[in-house]
Amino acid sequence: MNRNLPPALVLRYPHPILDEVIPVNVVPVPQELLDRLFCTMYHYRGLGLAANQIGEKRRVFVMRVPNGIERVFINPRVTARSDDTKVETEGCLSLPGQFYPVDRHLTMDLTCNNQGKLYTISLEGLEARVAQHEMDHLNGIILSRGNDVRLL
Ligand SMILES: [Zn+2]
Secondary structure: OOOOOOOOOOOOOOOHHHHOOOOOOOOOOOHHHHHHHHHHHHHOOOOEEEHHHHOOOOOEEEEEOOOOOEEEEEOOEEEEEOOOEEEEEEOOOOOOOOOEEEEEEOEEEEEEEEOOEEEEEEEEHHHHHHHHHHHHHHOOOOOOOOOOOOOO
16 A cells, blocks of 8 residues: 555546446456555545546546545445435536536445455445445546536
8 A cells, every 4th residue: 555656647527538437347456556546536635536537447436534544446336325315516626626516315335346356335425425426437427417517
């Protein structure tokens, strides 16, 4: 684990890689990619970062949680989610300076597949929101789509 790497370039919308649906790939995820994701996320003070945001076509994202624990999501699938949703304003490192209201499920379970080993992460509140935002990235969805641009 290395948390002293220089930040990677974060792709900005519109970049074609940000529009792609990234396929599941169960070959090992290099630790160096996870390190770069975390270092880049911390550098830009993001709450989460998807691999395709730094040009890596891997179905992987990372998140930080309030108590400082780092979470890694490899080939995540949504396996449960609440019916209840809430609209809150979100920003995105790929859309600097822009903020949009987005409706998200309040809780969510993601089942991840790391080389055939399954693990499930249950999330709520801000973590559930961030994970849904990052899942959208892996599915080629930027939060502006379908919303009116609103600059705060
Ligand atoms: Zn984003």
